[in-house]
Amino acid sequence: xxxxxxxxxxxxxxxxxxxxxNEALATEEAALxxxxxxxxxxxxxxxxxxxxxxxxxxxxxxxxENNIAGTKGYIAYNPSYNAITVVFRGxxxxxxxLDNIQFDKVNYNTACNCQVHxxxxxxxxxxxxxxxxxxxxxxxxxxxxxxHVTGHSLGAAMATLYTTELxxxxxxxxxxTFGLPRVGDTxxxxxxxxxxxxxxxxxxxxxxxxxxVPPENFGFNHVDREIWYHKxxxxxxxxxxxPNCSDSxxxxxxxxxxxYMGWSSTVDC
Numbered sequence: 001x002x003x004x005x006x007x008x009x010x011x012x013x014x015x016x017x018x019x020x021x022n023e024a025l026a027t028e029e030a031a032l033x034x035x036x037x038x039x040x041x042x043x044x045x046x047x048x049x050x051x052x053x054x055x056x057x058x059x060x061x062x063x064x065e066n067n068i069a070g071t072k073g074y075i076a077y078n079p080s081y082n083a084i085t086v087v088f089r090g091x092x093x094x095x096x097x098l099d100n101i102q103f104d105k106v107n108y109n110t111a112c113n114c115q116v117h118x119x120x121x122x123x124x125x126x127x128x129x130x131x132x133x134x135x136x137x138x139x140x141x142x143x144x145x146x147x148h149v150t151g152h153s154l155g156a157a158m159a160t161l162y163t164t165e166l167x168x169x170x171x172x173x174x175x176x177t178f179g180l181p182r183v184g185d186t187x188x189x190x191x192x193x194x195x196x197x198x199x200x201x202x203x204x205x206x207x208x209x210x211x212x213v214p215p216e217n218f219g220f221n222h223v224d225r226e227i228w229y230h231k232x233x234x235x236x237x238x239x240x241x242x243p244n245c246s247d248s249x250x251x252x253x254x255x256x257x258x259x260y261m262g263w264s265s266t267v268d269c
Contacts, residue, residue: 090153
């Protein structure tokens, strides 16, 4: 028993050493995620208020959208990181979304024998064909570029599902999510964790309410790796649902969901 515990400790330490958090990247991708709430024309011309003022070098932004499903995002090239960046927008009404969220799960695929939130998967599938087509186009334009995927709130859930698709296809992906809800069950967590070419910054701001849904007691589990910002600092959390990080919050806050990394979700566009 003692040797087994020692092995687990060593493995945890090895994983922690291998993980490197890039705060500058997270700060930029939080801003890019909030830009997705801007009108289509503003995004396509990159006139997105404080986001384009601080990050003016974003190239070839192009919106994808499903008006019926209310889902949206954009793809662009970020020369600062030589990255094709796919951004998914969150819900346009967070409070309404939280009030009406259901906790149903559906099978994800036969390879993982896992389940994910049915609403998140439906939202992702509503724009998947557009994203796939644009991604192929941008890979042609930038064949040696890195791949970054990001999103806030519901957009973070879609970003996680899209990253899973890219990982299945063998791509190396940098995923940065902000206010991510729980996407799937424990089997999905294990499946997602098996993709060693995915690096995930799961950023949580203080007492943000959205990362607390759907609840764990409904069979949902967060994916790694949480970066919890609290008390003017941040903690790189341990694997899984770390009881010393945002999972310790007893009274969540909607207000904490509306800003990340010093940026407001209300963009002046």
